[in-house]
Amino acid sequence: MNTVYRFKEGDSPLVLDSPHSGTDYPSDFGYACALPLLRQAEDTHVEKLYDFAPAMGAAWVEALFPRSYLDANRNTTEIDVDMFDAPWPHPVAEDPAVLAKVRLGKGLIWRATDDGVPLYQRKLSVAEGEARIANCWQPYHAAVAAAIDAAHARHGYCIHLNCHSMPAIASQFATGFPGEAHAEFVVGDRDGTTAHPALSQLVCEHLRGLGYDVAYNHPYKGVELVRRYSQPQAQRHSLQIEINRKLYMNEETLEMNAGFNALQANLKSLVALLLETDPRAL
Template sequence: MQFITHLPGSTPLVLDSPHSGTAYPADFRHACELAVLRSAEDTHVEKLYHFAPALGVHWIEAHFPRSYLDANRNTTEMDVSLLDAPWPGPVETDPKVMSKVRLGKGLIWRTTDEGVPLYDRKLGVAEIQARIAQCWTPYHAAVAQAIDAAHARHGYSLHINCHSMPAVASSSATDFPGEAHADFVVGDREGTTAGKALSRLVCEHLKALGYSVAYNHPYKGVELVRRYSNPGEHRHSIQLEINRNLYMDESTLALTPGAESLKASLRSLVELLLKTDPRTL
């Protein structure tokens, strides 16, 4: 099984999609129905940005599903209640970081966004270590390599971590169950992973296209923007969430006609970023 795709680019812009994978490994052995499990996917996000590599944009995409291993979590965000033996590595203790683990959404998911258990068994330590080695490690290596290459070539890097979100927050997805989401959520961990002027540019561009845009609520950005950003060194990372209602039917997972206009909007955003040097903002 091919676990990731990494298409190197020539521009300062790096896009990655860690949650759009639909290839479910045989060793997953999940207990819930696949149709239920698929609600965890950022389904079709990779299709929305299909134009990007041809523009010289670095592209990284996960093929493994988010519910199998969440590449946007640190390896320390371990739900030890899932395991049949003590975890030999470090485990995060910060209550803020572990809030998602308590919701069942750590590195390895315990439940779906609706609270449905994924497993009817305990997971082995070796099983989780294999997932990390096959999925998390190469995915993060690819993102780091792309950002380093962009920065080395141009003196700065722009990283967009590409996601989608349900139209309405599920019961176990965030700390705001039932909240109706904006069309886009731009997250930079309160200005710590990207220059605020850059984040403001992204927000204003999307608003000018007619979309509703929220900033750092309810999604601020997680591990992939935290780990590889340093605005002081001109390494900027933004998590961009797209409301699935804009491009797909959440019940059938089918693309809707709105997908084409959304692709055009995302292309205009990418083209703007390709013309933007954050050092001048």
């Protein structure tokens, strides 16, 4: 793979990234399940929803590789060692909450779809796993880190939005809450640890003021990208934003629906608000 992410430079304190909207399926993937099932893992059209952001001055980083090939929003230790044909020679997570996600088949390298369908009919080699980390995870994270560092250096603070979408109803193996009907938005800051709580509430209240049903830290709190690059005490704030796909697309056909334009306009108002917000004053 030559280009694994798209980057657009910004001049504001705001950085947006989309780690799960990639649709470039690499030739070495070797998956055995049907492609339409794999595509359900994508945060479909998220890159289109936010395509206005660079023109407003926000930096933008977008993964082009698919989430099911490698999930850039997971730590490199979130490995299902049973997927490989030899012992995995690198550190592996031991945290029970992390291991629960790995057991669902949703670690750094997916083992199964959200409905539990196996992706492979073979064991992966250790070299395959290492190559995916080196060729996808590392450059993507380097790009996000560089964008956040640049924004912070310019302004003395930065706000990072980690952009996602979610199904209307939680799949059986997607979260710890199978079958749950999701809110229209979920704002996550890992229980107030990745952003100033007042900033998180500003985002929640803005979205509620637009008429949306908004949940806070449930069932999505934010994962690796907001955890790794946030430091609120140093004015580095990261929020995960999950959008219910029913607002803008048909989840079966993946086609955008009539709600797309209105949703995009409301996201533009959110970005405008954050561009005017200095979290140091909150």
